Amino acid sequence: MEQETENKKIITVIGLGGAGVNIVSRLADSPYATHLKLLAVDTDSDILDNSPLKDEQKFLADSKWRQGKGCGGNVIEGQRSISRERANIEDLLADSSLLIITGGLGGGTATGGVAACAGIAKKLNIASIFIITMPFSLEGHSKRRIAENGIKELLPxxxxxxxxxxxxLFTNLSGDTPVDEAFKMADNELARTIIGVSEIISHKNLLAASLTDIKEALNQQKSFASIGVGIANSSDGLNRNHIALQRMLDSPLLGGMEKLKEADTVIVSLTGGKDLKIDETKKTLESFEKFVSPECNLIIGANTAENYKDQVQISAIAIKFDKTLITPEATQHMNFGIEKSPVQEEKPKLDSLFGSELEQAELPLQNISRGIFLNTSPISHQGEDLDIPTFQRKSIVIDKG
Ligand SMILES: Nc1nc2c(ncn2[C@@H]2O[C@H](COP(=O)(O)OP(=O)(O)OP(=O)(O)O)[C@@H](O)[C@H]2O)c(=O)[nH]1
Ligand SMILES: [Mg+2]
Structure with a gap:
């Protein structure tokens, strides 16, 4: 049985609802996503028709009841529609070893459907990772509430x-950016994150972490994670690993080095072209021990892939297992991206930590404190995101690829 699981390594990404279909469509454009099986599932036929995905990658859910018109923001309908397709979705996932589900919460199809998809994955004994967005503040309270309720359903x-x-995702955009354009950029960012996660899961050569370790980490109930992805290529300078690592640490979705320090498990992966050097790679990955607590289960892996040529990508998932009861208040605090991390303003650059050789003195993580923000509510429902450190706003890298 375990042997069977090890052999079958198909990672399927399901894009659920309108946002999910768009994100998966972006993945289809990327040369770095060719190892992923992509599926777009929606109740809205227009969204699917407008997607450049191939017909066999599209699945119109619950056409009998929804008649291809979507769920119009009705979460119960979304839940019913995806549940009615349980058998078909099981068939689509029969060959998969890992399921990544993406979409935007706040509407009907994805918000209602995510928990049903998780149930299907559980039944098939496939680990499931959800990479989903929460609505904009400007979309209003009611969407936010819908999304938070969706999270509560999904957590268990x-x-x-x-x-x-x-x-x-949008903090670095100017106010006059058209909404369509902004969503496209968000789709790119999400696509990049999904590729990062899948790289972590599928690393196979150079330094291999065992799939069993990773599944064990992922299969724990109620785990919350944040992810950092950093990419660099030869035009960035000689030490691409160093630069990719710095960008990973600056990655807005990671939420700061504090997230690494607090994590129970950190899975980190480096992917590069065939020219990737083993010693330099090991050094970079091993330096991670300094970023995490001594009790942390650190899983590292490295990959080479043809399509990376002179590029290096470092991805890290910081996972913290929840030991508390989930309350609505707790749900707010689990919003990783937006959680205030004033400490990041003080975060030293790798250059000063590592010197040019990446071989370093202790990181001053012990000195990190959340200061006056320690007990404050991390989320602003309405206003701008002025609490997010400036460097975070600037460091979003939009992948145009
Ligand atoms: N990244 C991204 N997010 C989007 C996009 N469109 C909408 N969203 C976000 O996703 C949330 C849900 O919207 P949809 O994906 O359209 O909703 P749905 O799941 O299709 O639900 P129904 O249309 O009600 O069936 C919205 O509140 C937005 O925050 C998009 O194109 N890209
Ligand atoms: Mg829709």
Whole structure:
């Protein structure tokens, strides 16, 4: 049985609802996502028709009852529609070893459907990772509430949940950016995150972490995660690993080095072209021990892939297992992206930590304190995201690829 699981390594990404279909469509454009099986599932036929995905990658859910018109923001309908397709979705997932589900919470199809998808994955004994967005503040309270309720439903059944606030994805955009354009950029950011996660899961050569370790980490109930992805190529300078690592640590979706320090498990992966050097790679990955607590289960892996040529990507998922009862208040605090991390303003750059050789003195993590923000509510429902450190706003890298 375990042998069977090890052999079958198909990672399926389901994009659920309108946002999910768009994110998966972006993945289909990316040369770095060719190892992923992509599926777009929606109750809205227009959204699917407008997607450049192939017909066999599209699945119109519950056409009998919804008649291809979507769920119009009705979460109960979304839940019913995806549940009615349980058998078909099981068939679509029959060959998969891991399921990544993406979409935007706040509407009907994805908000209602995510928990049903998690249930299907559980039944098939497939680990499930949810990478989903929370609505913009400007979309209003009611969407936010719908999304938060969706999170509460999802928590008990998802293996890993990364939920990313749209506000954070957009902090580096000017106010006059057209909404369509902004969503496209968010789709790119989400697509990049999904590729990062899948790289972590599928690392196979150079330094291999065992799939069993990873599944064990992912299969824990009620785990909350944040992710950092950093990419660098030869045009960034000689030490691409160093730069990719710095960008990973600056990654807005990670929420700061504090997230690494607090994590129970950190899975980190480095992917590069065939020119990737083993010693330099090991050094970079091993330096991670300094970023995490001594009790942390650190899983590291490295990959080479043809399509990376002179590029290096470092991805890290910081997972914290929840030992408390989930309350609505707690749900707010689990919003990783937007959680205030004033400490990041003080975060030293790798250059000063590592010197040019990446071989370093102790990181001053012990000195980190949340200061006056320690007991404050991390989320602003309405206003701008002025609490997000400036460097975070600037460091979003939009993948145009
Ligand atoms: N990244 C991204 N987010 C989007 C996009 N469109 C909408 N969203 C976000 O996702 C949330 C849900 O919207 P949809 O995906 O359209 O909703 P749905 O799941 O299709 O639900 P129904 O249309 O009600 O059936 C919205 O509140 C937005 O925050 C998009 O194109 N890209
Ligand atoms: Mg829709």
């Amino acid at each position: 059944v998802a293996d890993v949940l990364l939920y990313l606030p749209n506000d954070l």
